[in-house]
Amino acid sequence: MAAQNSADSQKEQTNILTSTQSVVKDALERLGYPDEAYELMKEPVRMITVRIPVRMDDGKIKVFTGYRAQHNDAVGPTKGGVRFHPNVSEMEVRALSIWMTLKSGIVDLPYGGGKGGIVCDPREMSFRELEALSRGYVRALSQVVGPTKDIPAPDVFTNSQIMAWMMDEYSRIDEFNNPGFITGKPIVLGGSHGRESATAKGVTICIEEACKKRGIKLQGARVIVQGFGNAGSFLAKFMHDMGAKVIAISDAEGALHDPEGLDIDYLLDRRDSFGTVTNLFEDTLSNDEMLELDTDILVPAAIENQITEENAHNIQADIVVEAANGPTTLKATEILTERDILIVPDVLASSGGVTVSYFEWVQNNQGYYWKEEEVQEKLRQVLVKAFNNVYTTAQNRNIDMRLAAYMVGVRKMTEAARFRGWI
Numbered sequence: 001m002a003a004q005n006s007a008d009s010q011k012e013q014t015n016i017l018t019s020t021q022s023v024v025k026d027a028l029e030r031l032g033y034p035d036e037a038y039e040l041m042k043e044p045v046r047m048i049t050v051r052i053p054v055r056m057d058d059g060k061i062k063v064f065t066g067y068r069a070q071h072n073d074a075v076g077p078t079k080g081g082v083r084f085h086p087n088v089s090e091m092e093v094r095a096l097s098i099w100m101t102l103k104s105g106i107v108d109l110p111y112g113g114g115k116g117g118i119v120c121d122p123r124e125m126s127f128r129e130l131e132a133l134s135r136g137y138v139r140a141l142s143q144v145v146g147p148t149k150d151i152p153a154p155d156v157f158t159n160s161q162i163m164a165w166m167m168d169e170y171s172r173i174d175e176f177n178n179p180g181f182i183t184g185k186p187i188v189l190g191g192s193h194g195r196e197s198a199t200a201k202g203v204t205i206c207i208e209e210a211c212k213k214r215g216i217k218l219q220g221a222r223v224i225v226q227g228f229g230n231a232g233s234f235l236a237k238f239m240h241d242m243g244a245k246v247i248a249i250s251d252a253e254g255a256l257h258d259p260e261g262l263d264i265d266y267l268l269d270r271r272d273s274f275g276t277v278t279n280l281f282e283d284t285l286s287n288d289e290m291l292e293l294d295t296d297i298l299v300p301a302a303i304e305n306q307i308t309e310e311n312a313h314n315i316q317a318d319i320v321v322e323a324a325n326g327p328t329t330l331k332a333t334e335i336l337t338e339r340d341i342l343i344v345p346d347v348l349a350s351s352g353g354v355t356v357s358y359f360e361w362v363q364n365n366q367g368y369y370w371k372e373e374e375v376q377e378k379l380r381q382v383l384v385k386a387f388n389n390v391y392t393t394a395q396n397r398n399i400d401m402r403l404a405a406y407m408v409g410v411r412k413m414t415e416a417a418r419f420r421g422w423i
C-alpha cells in the first residue's frame, strides 16, 4: 500500500497537465482573479482528435492519431507547434497549449495558446510517408486552423520541410497561397530570418541575463545541454561561440562529456536530422548521469520530466535554464529553489521561438520581409524585457521564477476574457 501511495505521488508530480493547472490556480489566486478565471484557464476551449490514414511504402494503410488543442482565443488566434513523437498524448498536448498561452502573455504577443501532435515515430518513416502524414493532418484540421484562427509551427521532430508541406496543403484547400497559416517555413516560402535559431537565441539571452543576476561570467563558464536538436544544437553553438565551455551534450541515445569542452562544430557536422550524434561514439554517458555532472549552467533542451524529485538533490548547476517544455517537475523546482539554484522556466526561456514566429506571421501579413539584424534586435528587446519583468516579479513577491512567470503570463488572457464578458 505504501509503495502504491509513493507510486501515485510520483505519477501525480510527473503529470504535466495537473501540475501546470496547480501553478495556474496559484498564479490567478495571487493576482486576485475569481474562481471562474481558473475554470476557464484550466483546459483548452477546444480539443480536437483526428485519425489520419496514410498509405505506407509497403502498400498497407496505417491510421495515425493526431491532436490539436486550442487553449484560449480571447487575445487573438491560437498559436503553437506540432510535434511528431511516439509519446504524444492528449494530456501532453493540452498542457503544452496552456504553456503557449503563458508564453504569449509573457512576451506580449496577440495570441492565445495552441499545440498539436501526432503519435508516430518519424525516425522510422520515409520522406514520402512523412509528407502524406503532414498533409493528412492539415486536411483533417483545415476547418479549425488558419492564419486568423490557429497557426501551427515546428516542435519536437518537425521542421521547416514539414511546415512547407502543411502550408502547401492548406493553400490548396484554401485555393489561395497562404503563408501566414504556419510559421517556421523555409525562407523561400515566406519564412523569417532567424526563426530556425530563435528558440536557442531566446535561451541565450535568458542565460546572459541570469548570469548577470548571479554574477557569473559567461566567458569560460561550463555549460551542459540536454538534447541536440533544433533548440539544443543551436544553443550549444551559441554558447561555444560566446566563449563558454560546453562540457556535455546529449540526445535520445546518450551523452558525451569532456571537461575541457566538446568540439561543437564537429558534432554539429555529424549529427543527423533528428538531432542524434552520440551513436557515433563509444565512450558515452547516460542522460541521467550527464544531468548530475558539475557545471555552472544546465540547459534541458529535449523532453519533459527530466529533473524530478529523484535527481534534483544531485543537480550541481548554479543556473538551470529550461529550453525544453516541462523538463522540471514542481517538486524538483521546489528542491532546486531551496538549494538556491536559479531556474529560468520554460514559458519564459523558450519563448524566443514563438516570438520570431510572430515576426514571421507579421511579415507574411504585410508582405514585406525584414533583415536578419532587425529580427535579432527585436527579439533581444522582447526577451530582455520579459526576463526582467519575471525576475522582478519573483524578487518582489519572494516566489520562484516559475510562479512569477505564470503570474505575468496569465494576466493578459484573463484580462481579455474579462473585457469580453466571458468571466
Ligand SMILES: NC(=O)C1=CN([C@@H]2O[C@H](COP(=O)(O)OP(=O)(O)OC[C@H]3O[C@@H](n4cnc5c(N)ncnc54)[C@H](O)[C@@H]3O)[C@@H](O)[C@H]2O)C=CC1
Pocket: 154, 155, 156, 157, 158, 199, 226, 227, 228, 229, 230, 231, 232, 250, 251, 252, 253, 274, 275, 276, 287, 301, 302, 303, 304, 323, 324, 325, 326, 350, 351, 353, 354
Ligand atoms: N523548436 C522550437 O521552436 C521550440 C522547441 N521547444 C522545446 O524544446 C525541446 C526540444 O525541441 P526541438 O529542439 O525543437 O526538438 P528536435 O526534435 O529538434 O530535437 C529533440 C532532441 O531531443 C533529443 N531527445 C529526444 N528524446 C530524448 C530523451 N528521451 N532523452 C534525451 N534526449 C532526447 C533528440 O535526440 C534530439 O536531440 C522540446 O521540449 C520543445 O517543445 C520550445 C520552444 C520552441
Ligand SMILES: O=C(O)CCC(=O)C(=O)O
Pocket: 079, 080, 081, 082, 103, 151, 152, 153, 154, 155, 183, 325, 350, 351, 353, 354, 355, 357
Ligand atoms: O513558434 C511557435 O509558434 C510555437 C513554438 C512552440 O511550439 C513552443 O514554444 O513550444
